[in-house]
Amino acid sequence: MGFGFFSKPFFLFLSFLVFFTNLELYPLVESAPDYTTLVYKGCAKQSFTDPAGIYSQALSALFQTLLSQSMKVKFYKTTTGTGQTTITGLFQCRGDLSNSDCYSCASRLPTLADKLCGKTLAARIQLYGCYMLYEVAGFAQISGMEMLFKTCGATNVAGTGFEERRDTAFSVLESGVVSNHGFYTTNYQSVYLLGQCEGDVGDSDCGECVKSAVQKAQVECGSSISGQIYLHKCFISYNYYPNGVPRRSSSSSYPHPSSSSSGTGQNTGKTVAIILGGAASVGFLVILLMFARGVMKKKHDDY
Structure with missing residues (x-):
C-alpha cells in the first residue's frame, strides 16, 4: 500500500480538522478585574x-x-x-x-x-x-475623609476636553450618590463613574465624603484616563472610554456599564461567530472535495 494514500489534500484535511478542533470562539468583549481581586x-x-x-x-x-x-x-x-x-x-x-x-x-x-x-x-x-x-476596642479612630488608597491610570488625555467632561460627570456623581442613598453608577459622555459610601453614613455626610474624594481625584490623578480614590467612609472610581463604554464580560465585573452598550457587544460577538462558522463550513466542503478528488485520482493511477 505504501504512503501514496497520504496525498496533499489529505494533509490539508487533517490540518483543517486539528485547527477547528482546537478553535474556540470568544465573544468580542472587554475583560474586567474580577470583583474578588x-x-x-x-x-x-x-x-x-x-x-x-x-x-x-x-x-x-x-x-x-x-x-x-x-x-x-x-x-x-x-x-x-x-x-x-x-x-x-x-x-x-x-x-x-x-x-x-x-x-x-x-x-x-x-x-x-x-x-x-x-x-x-x-x-x-x-x-x-x-x-x-x-x-x-481602644484603637485610635481616623477621619472619615482620610484617604486610604489611590490609583490613577497611566494614560493621560490632557488637552482633549477630557477634564471638563470628567468634572461635569463628577457633579452628576456627587448628586446621584446622595439621591440614591449611598451607591450610584452612571455613564456620562463616555465617562463611567461609580461612587459608594459606607452603609451607616447619612446622605448629607455621604455627599460630603464623595465630594472630598472627587477633589482628591482631580488633584491626584490630573488628566489620567482613569482613577480610584478610597477614603475611610467612601470611594469613587472613574474610567474614560473615548470610543464609548465597552461591554464587560460579566454582570458582576467591575465596572458595570450600561445595558445599551452590552447589547452591542453581544451582537458583535454573535456576528463574528456566525461568520467564522460559515467560513468553516465552506472550507470544510472545499477540502472534502479536494480529498475525494485526490482519492479518485490515485485509484485511476493505480489502474
Missing part, C-alpha cells in the same frame, strides 16, 4: 498578644456573623467580645452585586485578613467588589 490592605502596626486565645475567639465569631449576613444584605456592622476584648467590625459589598456574589466576595475576606495582616489590632481588606474591616 485585591485592591489594597490596611494593617495596624500593633498586634495583640493572645495567650488564652480570647481575641482570636472574638475575631472568629465576628467573621462568622459578618459572613452569615453577607448572604442577605450588602452592609452589616456588629460587635463581639467584652471589655478590652471587644472587637467592632463590618463588611460592605458593592451595591450592584447580587446576594450570591456578595457572599462569594465576602467569604474571601477573613482568610485574606489573617494572611495579609495577622493578629493586628485593626485591619481593612478591600477587594473590587467588597471590603471588611475590624478594630479592637
Whole structure:
C-alpha cells in the first residue's frame, strides 16, 4: 500500500480538522478585574498578644456573623467580645452585586485578613467588589475623609476636553450618590463613574465624603484616563472610554456599564461567530472535495 494514500489534500484535511478542533470562539468583549481581586490592605502596626486565645475567639465569631449576613444584605456592622476584648467590625459589598456574589466576595475576606495582616489590632481588606474591616476596642479612630488608597491610570488625555467632561460627570456623581442613598453608577459622555459610601453614613455626610474624594481625584490623578480614590467612609472610581463604554464580560465585573452598550457587544460577538462558522463550513466542503478528488485520482493511477 505504501504512503501514496497520504496525498496533499489529505494533509490539508487533517490540518483543517486539528485547527477547528482546537478553535474556540470568544465573544468580542472587554475583560474586567474580577470583583474578588485585591485592591489594597490596611494593617495596624500593633498586634495583640493572645495567650488564652480570647481575641482570636472574638475575631472568629465576628467573621462568622459578618459572613452569615453577607448572604442577605450588602452592609452589616456588629460587635463581639467584652471589655478590652471587644472587637467592632463590618463588611460592605458593592451595591450592584447580587446576594450570591456578595457572599462569594465576602467569604474571601477573613482568610485574606489573617494572611495579609495577622493578629493586628485593626485591619481593612478591600477587594473590587467588597471590603471588611475590624478594630479592637481602644484603637485610635481616623477621619472619615482620610484617604486610604489611590490609583490613577497611566494614560493621560490632557488637552482633549477630557477634564471638563470628567468634572461635569463628577457633579452628576456627587448628586446621584446622595439621591440614591449611598451607591450610584452612571455613564456620562463616555465617562463611567461609580461612587459608594459606607452603609451607616447619612446622605448629607455621604455627599460630603464623595465630594472630598472627587477633589482628591482631580488633584491626584490630573488628566489620567482613569482613577480610584478610597477614603475611610467612601470611594469613587472613574474610567474614560473615548470610543464609548465597552461591554464587560460579566454582570458582576467591575465596572458595570450600561445595558445599551452590552447589547452591542453581544451582537458583535454573535456576528463574528456566525461568520467564522460559515467560513468553516465552506472550507470544510472545499477540502472534502479536494480529498475525494485526490482519492479518485490515485485509484485511476493505480489502474
